[in-house]
Amino acid sequence: TMSPATKVAAMLVMAATAAGVVAGEIPKSLSSEHDRIVVSHRPQGATSAAFQLHYFCLQGLGELPRLILEISQTPYDSVMYFTTKEYKSFAPFGQMPVLHVKKDDGSEAWLAQSGAIVRYLSKKLGLSGATEEEESMVDMVFEGSKDIMGKKPAVHEAVDSDSTDAQRLRMYLEKSEGLLGSKQYFVGDKLTYADVGMFHALYTLQEVGDKYLDRAGYKSLSAFVTRMASLPSLSAYLSSERRVPLTEKELGKGSDKYIYTRELPEGMIREEGKKEL
The missing domain is CATH 3.40.30.10 (Glutaredoxin)
Structure with missing residues (x-):
């Protein structure tokens, strides 16, 4: 065998x-x-x-x-x-x-x-938290990013929609803006997988939702996405032939x-x- x-x-x-x-x-x-x-x-x-x-x-x-x-x-x-x-x-x-x-x-x-x-x-x-407490916060934000991704279909609704999913997405994004504040990173003073998870979720919202973060007024989250996407290694990947395009199912339109x-x-x-x- x-x-x-x-x-x-x-x-x-x-x-x-x-x-x-x-x-x-x-x-x-x-x-x-x-x-x-x-x-x-x-x-x-x-x-x-x-x-x-x-x-x-x-x-x-x-x-x-x-x-x-x-x-x-x-x-x-x-x-x-x-x-x-x-x-x-x-x-x-x-x-x-x-x-x-x-x-x-x-x-x-x-x-x-x-x-x-x-x-x-x-x-x-080297993308984990620096201390045990910081790692717990990194893990928390990372898990939160998955909740945001789970409400992706709501970006195709009106930004002020009162549907349950749209309200839940706005709540997640408002809380995320509060966690980020004016900082460069979500946790600590260096890049962690919390930032990578958040970037993945938020970049996807921008990509499938016609710049949803900008349309809905989440300026600091939009700026975070722009800042992350401009990192040389990430910028190179996003524009490379290594990146697979989205499928119709991943657009979240049904x-x-x-x-x-x-x-x-x-x-x-x-x-x-x-x-x-």
């Missing part, structure tokens, strides 16, 4: 050598018949990567771990799938995202669940279709399977 590592290694060899199920064609949706895509990021001249993130070819729950890796300029491989058939054998809970960690001593670890992956990476990469809202970057779809973007 092959170990999880052996199975994944074999799969990646296949990805690197196969010509592709539909070579030359760019997938229009997550349901397209296409080989997995392996995109390598090797910043600052790195030649190898200790982290391999497995997820579908969409933002979804894989985007937060990607943002952590990108903002910290950490080398990694992003393995993106168009099918549910390939990963269940090595995923701890039979679902993705999954982080494969290759350690210096030759051992390895497999982590599932987006939040657990984010916390693990943050501890490894569609259940994982059809891409814009064409996948051409550089992402190549026959060699593994590439640097």
